[in-house]
Amino acid sequence: MKVYSSYGILSTMKNICETNFKKEAEIFKALSNPVRLEVLECLFDGEKCVCEIISKLNKYEQAHISKSLIKLKQAGILKDRKEGLNVYYSIAMPCIIHFISCLKTNM
Amino acid sequence: MKVYSSYGILSTMKNICETNFKKEAEIFKALSNPVRLEVLECLFDGEKCVCEIISKLNKYEQAHISKSLIKLKQAGILKDRKEGLNVYYSIAMPCIIHFISCLKTNM
DNA sequence: TTATAATATTCCAAAATTGGAATATTATAA
DNA sequence: TTATAATATTCCAATTTTGGAATATTATAA
Numbered sequence: 001m002k003v004y005s006s007y008g009i010l011s012t013m014k015n016i017c018e019t020n021f022k023k024e025a026e027i028f029k030a031l032s033n034p035v036r037l038e039v040l041e042c043l044f045d046g047e048k049c050v051c052e053i054i055s056k057l058n059k060y061e062q063a064h065i066s067k068s069l070i071k072l073k074q075a076g077i078l079k080d081r082k083e084g085l086n087v088y089y090s091i092a093m094p095c096i097i098h099f100i101s102c103l104k105t106n107m
Numbered sequence: 108m109k110v111y112s113s114y115g116i117l118s119t120m121k122n123i124c125e126t127n128f129k130k131e132a133e134i135f136k137a138l139s140n141p142v143r144l145e146v147l148e149c150l151f152d153g154e155k156c157v158c159e160i161i162s163k164l165n166k167y168e169q170a171h172i173s174k175s176l177i178k179l180k181q182a183g184i185l186k187d188r189k190e191g192l193n194v195y196y197s198i199a200m201p202c203i204i205h206f207i208s209c210l211k212t213n214m
Numbered sequence: 215t216t217a218t219a220a221t222a223t224t225c226c227a228a229a230a231t232t233g234g235a236a237t238a239t240t241a242t243a244a
Numbered sequence: 245t246t247a248t249a250a251t252a253t254t255c256c257a258a259t260t261t262t263g264g265a266a267t268a269t270t271a272t273a274a
Contacts (some may be wrong), residue, residue, distance in 0.1 A: 021141035032136035034128035085220045085271050095209035102202035107130055192241055192250045
């Protein structure tokens with residue numbers, strides 16, 4: 001009877017769960033900043049190029065907005081598309097829109 | 108013509124928006140940690156007392172779990188109820204359950 | 215080619231978060 | 245009262261995050 005193989009399966013399952021919690025936490029971490037949330041909300045009505053976002057949120061530095069977009073993209077929340085000099089960002093996880101509007105009604 | 112009063116309204120609106128983004132960020136910050144997410148998920152099937160959560164997640168320190176629950180409560184994600192020596196926690200924001208299950212399918 | 219517009223990256227000091235260890239609080243039972 | 249079980253709090257060094265300032269990259273137009 002190979003008991004150790006069962007142990008192997010259990011510890012593999014445990015590792016998968018733990019890395020899943022870590023991945024989820026990364027998504028929430030990307031959302032845990034007011035500027036990044038404002039940048040994200042800027043994209044609720046569809047794809048925009050970085051320059052458009054910068055001019056809408058003119059109170060923040062260009063570098064700050066660029067870094068915010070990249071962090072949201074790395075977490076899988078946004079996707080991007082290059083076209084000449086411009087980079088267009090859009091939402092890759094539509095369920096975030098519903099969740100944030102739910103939060104707003106619960107606040 | 109009282110232009111300044113319009114400015115007043117605009118700046119008030121801006122402040123409300125900014126504090127809302129901060130509040131939202133606080134909620135996401137509370138969710139941005141693997142242990143807190145695991146504690147939260149422990150409550151998906153309903154209210155539990157702290158001791159129950161501790162014995163389910165026995166790999167973490169009691170103090171760690173207690174701090175996790177308090178942080179989630181302060182963000183408005185959990186609520187609690189005392190009964191004798193026990194404290195029962197439950198989810199105060201049901202839409203989080205749907206969102207997390209959506210995340211899991213998108214990962 | 216060179217200038218320029220759009221975007222990304224690096225550097226970094228200040229601020230915030232992390233989780234372990236020890237200790238405190240509180241309610242109940244003996 | 246006192247012991248104990250359940251939960252919360254404090255302390256703290258290590259790690260991570262923050263955002264401003266300067267600089268780099270890249271694609272296009274002149």
